[in-house]
Amino acid sequence: MSKKQVLLILLLTAAFMASGCMGEDGTKLSISGNDTEINISLSEQAEGNRCPVGSQVQVKNPTTGRALNMTVTGTEEFENKTFCKAVIETGSEENTTRFEYMWSQDTNTTVWTKYGEDGQISLRYIHRK
Numbered sequence: 690m691s692k693k694q695v696l697l698i699l700l701l702t703a704a705f706m707a708s709g710c711m712g713e714d715g716t717k718l719s720i721s722g723n724d725t726e727i728n729i730s731l732s733e734q735a736e737g738n739r740c741p742v743g744s745q746v747q748v749k750n751p752t753t754g755r756a757l758n759m760t761v762t763g764t765e766e767f768e769n770k771t772f773c774k775a776v777i778e779t780g781s782e783e784n785t786t787r788f789e790y791m792w793s794q795d796t797n798t799t800v801w802t803k804y805g806e807d808g809q810i811s812l813r814y815i816h817r818k
Contacts, residue, residue, distance in 0.1 A: 726747075726750075727747070727749075730745045740761060745758065755779070757779040761773065761775045774791045786803070786804075798816065799815075801814040
């Protein structure tokens, strides 16, 4: 599975969480293919909540052990607006890269932030529609 496909899955999952299209009990979904396992766990509070804290997505290559994990962690103020925030970790146990993904309530603004090994911002990308 390509990086573009993985990012598309993450964005679709974020859209489902934002729209409140989940059942009252939360949702767990697993998909397995030859080279990818996808596990989605949406918390019980997903219904009607654009930012269901604790919801998770994991995309893993079972052959290499490389994984991408996204967890919704809450909200954060950015440019005087409240954004939903998720933390994304990718890599292996030996070498992990950390990103933050934030999206505005109207989904017109998204912010990707990559952190270096020292915990400092190494890259920030802001997209506005």
